[in-house]
Amino acid sequence: MAKLTSRKEDYSKWYNELVVKADLAENSGVRGCMVIKPYGFAIWEKMRDQLDKMFKETGHQNAYFPIFVPKSLFEAEEKNAEGFAKECAVVTHYRLKTDPNNSSKLIVDPEAKLEEELIVRPTSEAIIWNTYKNWIQSYRDLPILINQWANVVRWEMRTRLFLRTAEFLWQEGHTAHATKDEAIEETEKMLNVYADFVEGHMAVPVIKGLKTPSERFAGADETYCIEAMMQDGKALQAGTSHFLGQNFAKAFDVKFTNKEGKIEHAWATSWGVSTRLMGALIMAHSDDFGLVLPPLLAPIQVVIVPIFKGEEQLKQIASVALEIQNKLKAKGISVKFDDDDQNKPGWKFAEYELKGVPIRMAMGARDLENNTVEVARRDTLSKETVSLENIDLYIEELLEKIQKEIFFKALNFRAENITKVDTYDDFKEVLEKKGGFIAAHWDGTEEEEEQIKEETKATIRCIPLDGELEEGVSLISGKPSKQRVIFAKAY
Amino acid sequence: MAKLTSRKEDYSKWYNELVVKADLAENSGVRGCMVIKPYGFAIWEKMRDQLDKMFKETGHQNAYFPIFVPKSLFEAEEKNAEGFAKECAVVTHYRLKTDPNNSSKLIVDPEAKLEEELIVRPTSEAIIWNTYKNWIQSYRDLPILINQWANVVRWEMRTRLFLRTAEFLWQEGHTAHATKDEAIEETEKMLNVYADFVEGHMAVPVIKGLKTPSERFAGADETYCIEAMMQDGKALQAGTSHFLGQNFAKAFDVKFTNKEGKIEHAWATSWGVSTRLMGALIMAHSDDFGLVLPPLLAPIQVVIVPIFKGEEQLKQIASVALEIQNKLKAKGISVKFDDDDQNKPGWKFAEYELKGVPIRMAMGARDLENNTVEVARRDTLSKETVSLENIDLYIEELLEKIQKEIFFKALNFRAENITKVDTYDDFKEVLEKKGGFIAAHWDGTEEEEEQIKEETKATIRCIPLDGELEEGVSLISGKPSKQRVIFAKAY
DSSP states (O other): OOOOOOTTTOHHHHHHHHHHHTTSEEEOSSTTOEEEOHHHHHHHHHHHHHHHHHHHHTTOEEOBOOSEEEHHHHTTSHHHHHHHGGGOOEEEESOEEEETTEEEEEEEOGGGEEEEEEEEOSSOHHHHHHHHHHHOSBGGGOOEEEEEEEEEEOOOSSOBTTTBOSEEEEEEEEEEESSHHHHHHHHHHHHHHHHHHHHHTSOOOEEEEEOOGGGSOTTOSEEEEEEEEOTTSOEEEEEEEEEEETHHHHHTTOEEEOTTSOEEEOEEEEEEEETHHHHHHHHHHOBTTBOOOOGGGOSSSEEEEEOOSHHHHHHHHHHHHHHHHHHHHHTTOOEEEOOOSSSOHHHHHHHHHHHTOSEEEEEOHHHHHHTEEEEEETTTOOEEEEESTTHHHHHHHHHHHHHHHHHHHHHHHHHHTEEEOOSHHHHHHHHHHTOSEEEEEOOSOHHHHHHHHHHHOOEEEEEETTOOEEEEEOTTTOOEEEEEEEEEOBO | OOOOOOTTTOHHHHHHHHHHHTTSEEEOSSTTOEEEOHHHHHHHHHHHHHHHHHHHHTTOEEOBOOSEEEHHHHTTSHHHHHHHGGGOOEEEESOEEEETTEEEEEEEOGGGEEEEEEEEOSSOHHHHHHHHHHHOSBGGGOOEEEEEEEEEEOOOSSOBTTTBOSEEEEEEEEEEESSHHHHHHHHHHHHHHHHHHHHHTSOOOEEEEEOOGGGSOTTOSEEEEEEEEOTTSOEEEEEEEEEEETHHHHHTTOEEEOTTSOEEEOEEEEEEEETHHHHHHHHHHOBTTBOOOOGGGOSSSEEEEEOOSHHHHHHHHHHHHHHHHHHHHHTTOOEEEOOOSSSOHHHHHHHHHHHTOSEEEEEOHHHHHHTEEEEEETTTOOEEEEESTTHHHHHHHHHHHHHHHHHHHHHHHHHHTEEEOOSHHHHHHHHHHTOSEEEEEOOSOHHHHHHHHHHHOOEEEEEETTOOEEEEEOSSSOOEEEEEEEEEOBO
16 A cells, blocks of 8 residues: 655645545546545445434424426526526436437437426525425415435536535525524524534534625525634635525515415525535544544444464454454444454554544454453554453543544644734735634725735635624724634635 | 325326325426425435345445436447437536526526536446446455445436436445356345335335346346335336346456456446335325325324313323323334324324324323323224323334234235236236236247237236246247246336
8 A cells, every 4th residue: 555645745635645545535437526435425424314313303304306407497596596507517408319320329319409408406495495485375384494415516617526526415404484583593503503513523623604795605695604624724614504585585486474464585594514524524634644533423433453373363363352342332333353364464554544443453362361452543543552351431432532632633723723913914924834714804895805815815714603802903904893704725 | 185086086196196295295396306395205214224224234335426427438338328318318518608688597608518418327337337447456356235325317208206207316236246146146135135125114015026128127137126016906116136247347348357367347236226116105005095104114103192172181181192202212113292282183183194104192181081092093094992001012012013914905905916817818808807917928029028018008027036837828829838927007
């Protein structure tokens, strides 16, 4: 196994190599679309199942809506349509036929042209609100709290595995409410669900905030987001929750009779996270040896590697290892005993480091004698020999400890890499020399935001929701500001 | 709530109404595509989760492959391409732009034409085998046992909710093997997994068999299937498992070095079930009052309806009901206590009958006094008053009993509706007057099969795998035959 490029050498190359070598994903024969390989998909499944549980606990139900959006529906909400029009895959025909010039080839049958083109959904507000129209007549029909797990397509020009792909997997919640307040409450509730998941399960700290108007979702009145810091100091938007006002209700004529008997338009939210989270997970914790996975999302939490000479010794080790395995399984811990005799222990150690298995237990002849096992942590790469007595409790606690420590490591890293600056010169210097997030004052105008972006490539990631109020003057215009916002270069 | 059309009156109309009224699915704004509503999706989720568990228990892993298949890959396996070419949604462009004649409209941007058209996957053999090419070099890389849960699109002309839709949800297993025997073993293993699931969870008996060559999956050497009988006597193909030989390995040049050091093409299988199973589930068991769901797939297994006058009585009933609910939940039974005061008990009874909740418990003032509850079975519509003592055990056993009895009811119905016939005249008469499945001798030729299909609309559903051998002569040609095959009209 060739070594990974180091992060220091080339962070971007390190990421690309890691994704492929750890068997997470690879590019496919279709431009910009990825294949998510079984090991990568197993991590995604864990993320999905946990999120699904949290959505259901907050009262949401799953449903499924068509992948296609007829053009006339797509264009109904003008801002949304404008926002996505430039990156749409468009179905224009519904049949192929044999090429008259080459009977082993197919061509698009010109006689099978659709009367109306179909857009492969880049997001589903249009098709869903066109459906909600028939479901909502009275306030009694509200709220509607629906989520969908689906694939979506956005024709991105430059793509990167997990971070930006033409097709990606995601969930999209779409809710309808009788009042503005209730819709805003839902928007904020789901932002908190995302933050709890990303911090609690992915062990990635996030800043909750509002997007500036120029960075809002097309068609939203307000976009809430969670922003995470990667190890190169760049920001990654890990999830968004949109308050859509009555924009889609108006575009699709979704009205209801309220408690007072008056007719009004419904209020909407939508919120989503995608396989992009895989990119965040990988980039936040991993090192030059490979993946580092938080135990709560690791498909294999513990691997047991026997160190043996000959079949007899393997048998003896196996009998102890299987006992340990059963004890751990009884505690809901996923354990693999790797008794493959094709590969040497050293090869296996490197393999499980690459794959990010949180705990590796190695057991040899001396361990058998002493009733011990060597336990290695993937995150710290530290090792210790521990007694087999109560090994299940030991491992259970260690997994919890690792989960917490990975989070705190990322939290400390972030704290060290958020810098407060008060002048534009300092801003540029910090951005260039130190990188990371910059907390600075902004005058609230699109002009200043745009100028900074053009000159430095840093964007306003968010206006923090729980940022302290502090009087100041903005970087360029020098106008008064009441709160620092977060600037960073971003994925 | 208007009554359903009865099955006797119009079976097809009954089905269509039931799907919509029971909130399972509805037609969308996109031709041929359905919206799966939350209640319908909750049933599908239960089916999916159980199947997923069975796939994993038999050694399969999930992965995800692109939704698009470039035309050049699509046409590589000629028979497969030919089989699906006439029903393909084709993406030809990747951008929309503002209509120069109407700024609120969008048109397809003619400058954003794809160099190569992309087919929205009708099935994924092509894109997957193009990927496997890079994964398979040695026999050590085999077997590959992968499944994918995905949406697929087949541009069907006549569509019906769940049974035949332009887009549907399914799983598709795609495996690669070093030997022919191993691939055939896998094909049969997955057929058995399907049969176990459909009989054990859906409570629908199936006949396992082989398709005739003319009914095979395009690109397969052999197609195995399970066929179920609906209440109108028609057949529904509930799942298929294909032995693909080396067809795709040859089309995509997937070779490996075998144990003997020789290079050969890999052997393939693919197998799938879809949201069509929802149609089978609905049609196999339901009645003129609505859905009948087997307990193992019911999103709500038990509903408790209080019969009360005034808040005080509701409170008293609620306290007992919640106790029952907790006891049942502790046993993993899903229970809803419906204390809504907007709808009368009679309305609720009809609603839960429509939705197919297996057990309804009704509790009134007299039940409180007597420490009893009225228990109604959805499948038999029978009621009895039972003591609250050990009610959890009673309900647990009743759910198991219902699951079994629904299956045996369907099994008996099928037994009564399979008829052996030995002449073509009898065949036509039975088909017209009695319907159901017909077991008859066939000469093994496409000609006879085709003639029967054209003259009677009955097709050979399968050549049963465990059918007894029996000498006979075929219906039309009078040629010798060694086994009866199953004919029926089919969905």
